[in-house]
Amino acid sequence: MANVPQIKIPATYMRGGTSKGVFFRLQDLPTAAQVPGPARDALLLRVIGSPDPYGKQIDGMGGATSSTSKTVIVDRSARPDHDVDYLFGQVSIDKPFVDWSGNCGNLSAAVGSFAISSGLVDPARIPSDGIAVVRIWQANIGKTIVAHVPMTGGSVQETGDFVLDGVTFPAAEVQLEFMDPAAEEEGAGGAMFPTGQLVDQLEVPGIGTLAATMINAGIPTIFINAEAIGYTGAELQDAINGDPKALAMFETIRAHGAVRMGLIKHVEEAARRQHTPKVAFVAPPRDYVASSGKPVKAIEVDLLVRAMSMGKLHHAMMGTAAVAIGTAAAIPGTLVNLAAGGGEREAVRFGHPSGTLRVGAQATLVDGEWSVTKAVMSRSARVLMEGWVRVPGDAF
Template sequence: MTSAPPQLRVPATYMRGGTSKGVFFRREDLPEAARVPGTARDRFLQRVIGSPDPYAVHIDGMGGATSSTSKCVIVAPSARADHDIDYLYGQVAIDADFVDWSGNCGNLSTAAGAFAIHAGYVVPAGDGVCTVRIWQANIGKTIVAHVPVAGGAVVETGAFELDGVPFPAAEIVLEFIDPAEDDGEGGAMFPTGNLVDTLDVPADIVAGGKLKTTLIDAGIPTIFVDADDFGLTGTELREAINGDADLLARFERLRAIGAMRMGLIGSLDEAATRQHTPKIAFVAPPARYLASSGKTVAAEDIDLLVRAFSMGKLHHAMMGTASVAIAAAAAIPGTLVNRAAGGGERQAVRFGHPSGTSRVGAEAKRVDGKWTVTKAVMSRSARILMEGFVRVPSDVC
């Protein structure tokens, strides 16, 4: 009888951050081969999540078979000055064989700040708020998490409510410092240099083959379009969009075309293995609608409507990094997002999404004829769901 390989037993923490959740690791706890980038790391994380799964249910792993729950995070002490931790995020494809490292998860950035304290990397000086300076290794940006603490530990329970999360928790404030991409020549928040671009697209994506877009790289590369150009109102919930295979295919093809225009990929085929970025979202002026929770969102309670896609499906709420992109675009007069919000200059925006509403702020300014965002701020919450060990077959890596 041939002996089967034993299972590895690896320390891990399962955390919710914002409207996402994922498996968190201290880098030093990983199998040695998985501590560095490469195939071994990818294979290990895929097996933890349960991917690739042709059944798309993640029955043999920790994933939840959605873009919000197929995530892994690796945290380590930072070697960079003025930073506490390095935070690396992996978006694990569900039924395809790859891990996308091309961007950040803004929601799990919240949990990364809390995890730094849980893991002993940051020791609070006293009760109150502990500031954790995070180096986001995927995109090379600084995030500052303001985490409530008491008795040397993270305060996880509280009264802060976040639409898309069913239970209240303690509020964590995140600051995304200089979230726009920098090309070394004064910034490239708008990769084409335009606030609005007209893309040439096949007529079966939009009638007439011309589509106005705002292409922005702030928080995460994002393509914004007007809902009306697709016959949508902006009040749609997940079921209405995700049940329409043709509409999903049109948006995915558009995402590839936009990625090419933004210089993120060299050919349309590359978009298939870069599912995490860019994001694509449609916007509309405020309107009354019934959120997925059953709560009525009044038009006067929001500045605009936004619906965003993640990994080919409409997101149940809003990605944290996409919220940064929304805030940045809303702050700059002339973008499609700003127009949907009524125009003018603004430092904060409240938008309606499928689960309810979110508020996010951004400080934008024009320097030498180019727009830049110095900081974006939003509130989220995080808590440990389970901690202990995750097990995977030892022949994985």
């Protein structure tokens, strides 16, 4: 067998929120991978170390979880009033595909700082000290994200005292505004509630008929009540990820919900669309102990939420799902709103497996249609390593 030398590609390994991913400038990718298609997908799969039948991604940059099997491509934006275009690829761990169907809200927190440090933002828009406002076009879903990135001495400030549950060490706070977060999903007609209902009765063969709030905001999400499927809402990862029957149940709910939302035509298509929609279950507040051992008291939260990501219970909460939670909570009558006690509200603090998170959203009802101008939450981000990532020259 002929020896194929490795090639090296400029890349940055970053944490954003409770996720990690490999970031690229579009211009740094090999020519064949600068456009969407099989070459780009093959390259990113090899970078991350997928598909890996062992499920460990030992021969790549992935961390063997949905939160760490991620890639980002950033480029200067040609769109008016935007600084950069941001494209997110969720890389499957054990299957040979990259899912481009949605955004990653956690890694969104790192896009602004990466763009500044990589020379993709007009220097005239970057203060030496203070807050740099980076206008990001999220290319997967066609939405605007505004990142407020702290600057100190002409450089992105990454250290600080902002604590984010699910992240071990404090860092600098990055506020994110998800503008007009109702997702423009194919088949959903751009509607926040694709079925036209705040609560549907979702028939799931072998499981039953479940009350469900299905919403396109941040990312398409199916919310169900924890009690309806035998949970309390205080579960940690092991309680579900170690239960094959539970995982199969959630995937069945996800597939039938995706059909009902108009995202796919047949349940079989769900296997090729793992990133969206998400399934989450909600419950009223109760005391529990987070995965770190930290006690979370019922009085500290408005509701409990647990969410599935790429077939597993997420260790904290996906940023895009947090947008969906905040949006649904702001609309009286949704299952999320009812779990939080009902009524009108502009922000909620919810409990997740790693702790708590606050997210805000303002909803208005116009001509019978709900709309949300923006959802707001705080994350943090940090460069972990930068330089080059290497892959075999015949990998794509």
